[in-house]
Amino acid sequence: MQLFAAPRACSFGAHVVIRELDLPVDVTLVTLNDAASALHAVNPQGRVPALRLDDGTVLTENSAILPFLADLVPGTSLFAPPGSVERAQIQSWIAYIATELHAGSMRPFNRPHLFSADAAAHDGIRAASLGRLKAALLPLETRLAWHGFLVGNRFTIADAYFGNFAGLARVLGGELAEFEALNAYSQHYEARASVQAARAFEAERVPV
Numbered sequence: 665m666q667l668f669a670a671p672r673a674c675s676f677g678a679h680v681v682i683r684e685l686d687l688p689v690d691v692t693l694v695t696l697n698d699a700a701s702a703l704h705a706v707n708p709q710g711r712v713p714a715l716r717l718d719d720g721t722v723l724t725e726n727s728a729i730l731p732f733l734a735d736l737v738p739g740t741s742l743f744a745p746p747g748s749v750e751r752a753q754i755q756s757w758i759a760y761i762a763t764e765l766h767a768g769s770m771r772p773f774n775r776p777h778l779f780s781a782d783a784a785a786h787d788g789i790r791a792a793s794l795g796r797l798k799a800a801l802l803p804l805e806t807r808l809a810w811h812g813f814l815v816g817n818r819f820t821i822a823d824a825y826f827g828n829f830a831g832l833a834r835v836l837g838g839e840l841a842e843f844e845a846l847n848a849y850s851q852h853y854e855a856r857a858s859v860q861a862a863r864a865f866e867a868e869r870v871p872v
């Protein structure tokens with residue numbers, strides 16, 4: 665299997681799951697927004713993560729790839745049994761992060777040009793997105809203020825995914841300073857062995 669990922673992108677959660685479970689998956693780093701990148705032959709949308717299976721099938725979307733990887737190790741504490749409430753809660757957070765947080769507020773914040781060709785409108789889009797971002801982060805902050813992890817009392821694929829976004833609070837500094845639990849959670853995430861190994865790998869390799 666081969667995971668197509670980009671440094672520090674939302675594919676990082678899948679990379680961490682691979683490290684946590686020691687899965688036999690080759691991680692290939694690609695350059696985003698580059699039509700010449702090898703990624704386009706795999707995912708015509710040019711987006712990561714993309715997981716190519718041994719039979720050539722390509723899976724896209726974090727909400728599909730993260731559970732698929734975890735299910736390769738039945739009974740792993742990173743996920744929960746089919747039919748369980750915990751499994752639904754883990755999937756619920758992944759869906760929330762992918763839609764409300766990533767696509768709904770972070771994308772317009774980081775890439776306002778996708779939403780208006782008028783450069784004069786970009787500051788307004790970013791300001792509005794920051795408000796949406798804070799609103800989207802609030803349920804996560806509330807959860808993390810009382811619990812160390814998103815579901816139960818252990819690290820799951822939802823944390824593997826969200827931990828990379830949580831670093832945003834530190835990147836944006838003062839803008840998100842009130843999210844104290846998020847900042848602490850991010851520091852714990854970055855200290856995890858799997859995260860450090862994945863970060864080191866992504867820092868050393870040159871994307872293709």
Ligand SMILES: N[C@@H](CCC(=O)N[C@@H](CS)C(=O)NCC(=O)O)C(=O)O
Nearest residue numbers: 673674696710711712713725726762
């Ligand atoms: N809904 C997708 C979003 C994937 C996505 O937007 N990935 C970004 C990196 S964080 C990307 O590949 N961007 C390049 C582009 O949109 O051209 C998922 O959760 O897998």
